[in-house]
Amino acid sequence: MQPIAARQWSAGFLPSKFQGVKLNSIGDPVLHIHNPPGLNAKIQRDSIDAINALNRAQAGTWKDPEIQTRIAQYEMAFKMQTSVPGLVDMSKEPASVLEAYGASPGDGSYASNCLLARRLAERGVRFIQLYHRDWDHHGGVKRNIELKAEEVDRPTAALIADLKQRGMLEDTLVVWGGEFGRTPMSQGGDGRDHHIKGFTYLLAGGGIKGGVVHGATDDLGYAAVENPVSVHDFHATMLHVLGIDHKRLTVKFQGLDARLTGISGDVVKDILV
Numbered sequence: 001m002q003p004i005a006a007r008q009w010s011a012g013f014l015p016s017k018f019q020g021v022k023l024n025s026i027g028d029p030v031l032h033i034h035n036p037p038g039l040n041a042k043i044q045r046d047s048i049d050a051i052n053a054l055n056r057a058q059a060g061t062w063k064d065p066e067i068q069t070r071i072a073q074y075e076m077a078f079k080m081q082t083s084v085p086g087l088v089d090m091s092k093e094p095a096s097v098l099e100a101y102g103a104s105p106g107d108g109s110y111a112s113n114c115l116l117a118r119r120l121a122e123r124g125v126r127f128i129q130l131y132h133r134d135w136d137h138h139g140g141v142k143r144n145i146e147l148k149a150e151e152v153d154r155p156t157a158a159l160i161a162d163l164k165q166r167g168m169l170e171d172t173l174v175v176w177g178g179e180f181g182r183t184p185m186s187q188g189g190d191g192r193d194h195h196i197k198g199f200t201y202l203l204a205g206g207g208i209k210g211g212v213v214h215g216a217t218d219d220l221g222y223a224a225v226e227n228p229v230s231v232h233d234f235h236a237t238m239l240h241v242l243g244i245d246h247k248r249l250t251v252k253f254q255g256l257d258a259r260l261t262g263i264s265g266d267v268v269k270d271i272l273v
Helices: 005-009 041-062 065-088 095-101 110-122 141-165 231-241
Strands: 173-176 202-205 224-226 250-253 256-259
Touching: 041 065, 065 110, 095 110, 095 141, 110 141, 141 173, 141 202, 173 231
Parallel strands: none
Antiparallel strands: 173 202, 250 256
């Protein structure tokens, strides 16, 4: 786990009920997913109902949104205890599907996580992030990129094809990319440094045109010079295909009506169907 990773699933300035739930790749997918000896589902359900009754009484008095978050988290945890074991059980997935992804369930690989993402989407999970940690190539970039391509290209393509075959791609936005690009000049002879002037994202499904390239860098790959898309534009476009007007959606934060795209951002209409 990289030090920055935990912050990537926080809710930022949104209420904490919107933060992500991390699933482990190896071992129990969620900590404490199984009840201890002597505690069955009915006893647990009764306990949660009693606790949340107290929480709702407190919420009515204090008007604290974090109490509502606590109630939601108890309910979420109970639902996950009943649904997650079946979610991660891939024993009934056909061999052809495992072969397409290059997945060996239980190995914690990016390929297995791509298959898990499809199973999450099938069950109505609205936002899923796959995090592949070993990409920061300040050294040995050529060989390392070859290894990363072997790990991610096949399962990513399989996920998109699988969603399309199941009729899910048109309602699912797939976003593939990293935090930034890499410099066109070397670092330490065989590596590349972090670079924000020009980099690429791949989008599929969710109302995005297929088979198009939008924008280009200069000849050295140093900076975006043709149809540059800012981070704010990118998020405005993602929100748009999800049916949200980024200029109208605001959240009260420290006395201000804050937008998810800050004070800028335009929808990139040329890539939309």
